[in-house]
Every structure is written in C-alpha cells, then in structure tokens.
Amino acid sequence: MQSFDIAVIGAGIAGASVAARLTQAGKRVVLCEMENQAGYHTTGRSAAIFAPTYGPTVIRALARASQSFFENPPEKFSDGPLFSPRQIMMISRADQTAALDKLIAQMGDDPTVSVVDEPGLREINPLVRKGYASAAFLDHAGQEIDVSALHQGFLRQFKSGGGTVMLKTEVLALAQHSTHWRITTKDRDIEAGIVVNAAGAWADKLGQMVEAEHIGLLPKRRTAAMIAAPHKLGPDFPMTIDIEEQFYIKPDAGRLLISPADETLSAPCDAQPEELDIAICVDRIEKAFDLSVRRIESKWAGLRSFVADGAPVTGFSQRVDGFYWLAGQGGYGIQTAPALSAYAACEILGEAPAAELALAGVDPNDLMVTRLS
Ligand SMILES: Cc1cc2nc3c(=O)[nH]c(=O)nc-3n(C[C@H](O)[C@H](O)[C@H](O)COP(=O)(O)OP(=O)(O)OC[C@H]3O[C@@H](n4cnc5c(N)ncnc54)[C@H](O)[C@@H]3O)c2cc1C
Known part of the structure; x- marks a missing residue:
C-alpha cells in the first residue's frame, strides 16, 4: 500500500x-x-x-x-501572464440606487473604483440600452485570469x-x-x-x-452561455454586471459570455444548464443591452458552493x-x-x-x- x-x-x-x-x-x-x-x-x-x-x-x-x-508568479510557473486587464462595470437602474450606494459606501476611498453617470457608462459600454441604467460602479483593478x-x-x-x-x-x-x-x-x-x-x-x-x-455547504448552480458579439469589441470593453447580480456579459475571445447569475440549489453533481435559465438569461440581456440573441453557441453550468x-x-x-x-x-x-x-x-x-x-x-x-x- x-x-x-x-x-x-x-x-x-x-x-x-x-x-x-x-x-x-x-x-x-x-x-x-x-x-x-x-x-x-x-x-x-x-x-x-x-x-x-x-x-x-x-x-x-x-x-x-x-x-x-x-502579477508575478514563480519562475516557470506558466508560459504567459496569468492576468490581463478587464475593467468591471456594475450598472444600476434608477430603481437600484440603494444597491449602488451600498457598494460605494463599502469601498470607502479606494482609488481603484469610481462612479459614472449614464453618458459615461454608455461611452464605456455602448451596448447598454439607452435609458436602461442611470449610473455605474467601475472597478479599474479587474483582471481576466x-x-x-x-x-x-x-x-x-x-x-x-x-x-x-x-x-x-x-x-x-x-x-x-x-x-x-x-x-x-x-x-x-x-x-x-x-x-x-x-x-x-x-x-x-x-x-x-x-x-x-x-x-x-450549499452547492448552487450557475449557468453561462456563449453568443456572437454584434461587432468587434475593443480591448477595453468591460465585463458588465447588474449591480444586484441578476446577469452579466463579458467579452471572451471575440464572443460574449453571458450569464443570468443564477444560484439554484443543487445536489453535488455534474451540473448541466437548464433551458429555462438560458431563456431567463437571454431575456435579461436583451432588456439591458442592444443585443438580439439569435443563437446560443455553447452553454454550460457549474456549482458554486457556499456556507451561510x-x-x-x-x-x-x-x-x-x-x-x-x-x-x-x-x-x-x-x-x-x-x-x-x-x-x-x-x-x-x-x-x-x-x-x-x-x-x-x-x-x-x-x-x-x-x-x-
Ligand atoms: C459559472 C461560474 C463562474 C465562476 N466565475 C468565477 C470567477 O470569475 N472568478 C472566481 O474566482 N471564481 C469563479 N467561480 C467559482 C470557482 O470556479 C470555484 O470557486 C472554484 O473552481 C472551486 O474550486 P474547487 O477546487 O473547490 O472545486 P472543484 O473545481 O469542483 O474541484 C473539486 C474536485 O473534487 C473532486 N471530488 C469530489 N469528491 C471526490 C471524491 N470522493 N474523491 C475524489 N475526488 C473527488 C471533484 O471531481 C472535483 O474535481 C465560478 C464558478 C462558476 C460555476
């Protein structure tokens, strides 16, 4: 043995x-x-x-x-960098201002965060539907791993x-x-x-x-899917998240990764995406962004496990x-x-x-x- x-x-x-x-x-x-x-x-x-x-x-x-x-992994740890910059923008509708204010209060005077108004957020992510969001919280320290x-x-x-x-x-x-x-x-x-x-x-x-x-421990299923991007996205295109985490989109190798940010309780298992979660995701994404989702290119789900x-x-x-x-x-x-x-x-x-x-x-x-x- x-x-x-x-x-x-x-x-x-x-x-x-x-x-x-x-x-x-x-x-x-x-x-x-x-x-x-x-x-x-x-x-x-x-x-x-x-x-x-x-x-x-x-x-x-x-x-x-x-x-x-x-930023500085040990020598020979990986062939390339582990990080690449990805700004994170949390958008807030007018009825979600309390959530935005809470986040701002938690961050204190952190120099890596800032708040922008609607014209500012639409300049950063022009896909956000006009009139949808009133402000956004920006995390400039976000990175892709x-x-x-x-x-x-x-x-x-x-x-x-x-x-x-x-x-x-x-x-x-x-x-x-x-x-x-x-x-x-x-x-x-x-x-x-x-x-x-x-x-x-x-x-x-x-x-x-x-x-x-x-x-x-409570395993919770989270769904993700890949769709075509409407046009070429610049390197500064941010991951864009609903301030109350109801959805997010993120550029991924020329496409867009989308998620309804679901948290459905599950037994430990090989998690698979449910059609209903994909439909909810598409609905939320189409409401918030100038996007029309014609085809889901791929989809998956995984379990995020939390204690209380x-x-x-x-x-x-x-x-x-x-x-x-x-x-x-x-x-x-x-x-x-x-x-x-x-x-x-x-x-x-x-x-x-x-x-x-x-x-x-x-x-x-x-x-x-x-x-x-
Ligand atoms: C859609 C989605 C998006 C996420 N996005 C992010 C993100 O952007 N940033 C971030 O930091 N985190 C993110 N997470 C969370 C992150 O992926 C997890 O926190 C992390 O992967 C958990 O790692 P783990 O090693 O604990 O679990 P796992 O990767 O699940 O590994 C546990 C392993 O244990 C093995 N195992 C279980 N039982 C046994 C047994 N009896 N004998 C032998 N092997 C066993 C399993 O096969 C499994 O491989 C995301 C998760 C999901 C699902």
Whole structure:
C-alpha cells in the first residue's frame, strides 16, 4: 500500500494549489481526483475573473493578498501572464440606487473604483440600452485570469515537487487508524497522516464519511452561455454586471459570455444548464443591452458552493483528528486560490500564516471552521 504524509482529495483549483504548496514544503503528498481530468467540475467552468471588489470582506482581502502572485508568479510557473486587464462595470437602474450606494459606501476611498453617470457608462459600454441604467460602479483593478495556466501551473509545481496525482480515483471510504488514515478507492487503498478535504461541491459529503462537523455547504448552480458579439469589441470593453447580480456579459475571445447569475440549489453533481435559465438569461440581456440573441453557441453550468456567511471554510475538524477542511470557495475560488492555499498550507504544516495575508486584511477568524459551530 502506498503511504503519504498528506492526501488531498479533489484536484480542482483548491486541491491543486494547496497540494503544490505542501510538496514545496517537502511533504509526500497524493492528490486524489475522481474524474479522469483535473478541473473537470467547477474549476473548469468559471468566468475567469479577478474582481477585488466582489464578495464578502474576507474574500476581498484574500483577492488583494493573491494579487502579487497573479502579477508575478514563480519562475516557470506558466508560459504567459496569468492576468490581463478587464475593467468591471456594475450598472444600476434608477430603481437600484440603494444597491449602488451600498457598494460605494463599502469601498470607502479606494482609488481603484469610481462612479459614472449614464453618458459615461454608455461611452464605456455602448451596448447598454439607452435609458436602461442611470449610473455605474467601475472597478479599474479587474483582471481576466488565465485559469488553465493557473491550475496547470500548480499541478506542474506539485508534480515537479514529487507529488503524485491519481486520476479516476474516487475516495469511497476513509477510516482512521492510530496514526494514519486508510483511504479506500475502487482500485487501491492508500495511507496518509492527514486528509485535506478539497472536494468542492462534495466536501460536506466527504465530511459526513468521517463523521466530521456539518458545515452546511450549499452547492448552487450557475449557468453561462456563449453568443456572437454584434461587432468587434475593443480591448477595453468591460465585463458588465447588474449591480444586484441578476446577469452579466463579458467579452471572451471575440464572443460574449453571458450569464443570468443564477444560484439554484443543487445536489453535488455534474451540473448541466437548464433551458429555462438560458431563456431567463437571454431575456435579461436583451432588456439591458442592444443585443438580439439569435443563437446560443455553447452553454454550460457549474456549482458554486457556499456556507451561510459566504466565506471559505478552512481548518482542522474539531471532531476528527487529521481531517482538514478547504471548502466553500463559492464564486471566488479562482481569484483567491493563491492566498487561500498559502494560508491553508501554513495551517496544515503548523506554521504561522505569511505576514502578507495579515497586511492584506485577511482575518483567520473569518475562515476557521470553528466559526460555524
Ligand atoms: C459559472 C461560474 C463562474 C465562476 N466565475 C468565477 C470567477 O470569475 N472568478 C472566481 O474566482 N471564481 C469563479 N467561480 C467559482 C470557482 O470556479 C470555484 O470557486 C472554484 O473552481 C472551486 O474550486 P474547487 O477546487 O473547490 O472545486 P472543484 O473545481 O469542483 O474541484 C473539486 C474536485 O473534487 C473532486 N471530488 C469530489 N469528491 C471526490 C471524491 N470522493 N474523491 C475524489 N475526488 C473527488 C471533484 O471531481 C472535483 O474535481 C465560478 C464558478 C462558476 C460555476
């Protein structure tokens, strides 16, 4: 039987990033993934955006703490840059002013954000229908993330550090013996001292396998589709989001990615788009923009998994020794992965978190699994 210091379950961005950091610290790590491809589930289905003004306070802090990694990844991490600029514009109708004001108040005097009126927003995105929106919030620090390069970069780091990836290896059972876990999969059993639960939408299910605490994880389906752009879009064309997150559009390789920003509860599964969500999406998009959607070129859905307060869940289980949670990244798991994995790796290794996390305002109390009890 193969034996490791640490077994990380789930090879999405959460599992790949923490596994890479643990091998860099000299640990013998195995990364178990039930699919035949790492990143098949939520990680491979994201909108690939870095939006430092999006999400709960701790998410914003984790995004800030991740920024330097995206801008200056380690040598040979990826062939090209991980970031390319993508301004984010949140448009507000006259009846949504309260939501706009709330966001402005939260941002304080952040120099990377500003507010524009209707002529200003239509200059930035001329597709916004005349008379639809009265103002918009601009996040100038928004970026497009090369998700594949980020994910593959972590996987490459992991393998070159001696890590073992096991694909088509669904963890079926976990049993604790005095000093180690026995991990049962269809084809083999593995031993490891610590288990890291990075199973995405399946994380609570995995927790229940070992009778760990219930974290109340709720997978929520989000739909996306690709349509033709009405004309060539300039490089400055912004991702444009409804201020109350009812829809968004984003340029994507000459086309437009559109989403109804749905959040439908789901069991953990291989999420698929529903026709109704696509129809709702088209309706909202056609109301807000001078766009007539003739054909959906492609469509997909993925699960964004949240606990009650919308923040990630990290930390060793309080009920089961050697079982570490790395779950609940919701709609922010890509943009926070560099900092969250650094934080989790330090905790797993029993080290103090890097000072830059505190400098960015990351409060560990907002991440700990114990906050949920
Ligand atoms: C439409 C959409 C748009 C998004 N846009 C953005 C965005 O712009 N920016 C951003 O930061 N985030 C975005 N997100 C969210 C982001 O994609 C997620 O937060 C992130 O991918 C979660 O990563 P993960 O590794 O936790 O989960 P996953 O990628 O789902 O990985 C978990 C893995 O665990 C495996 N697994 C589960 N159970 C087992 C088991 N028993 N044994 C072995 N393996 C197992 C699964 O097969 C899976 O591969 C978006 C998500 C969606 C759906």
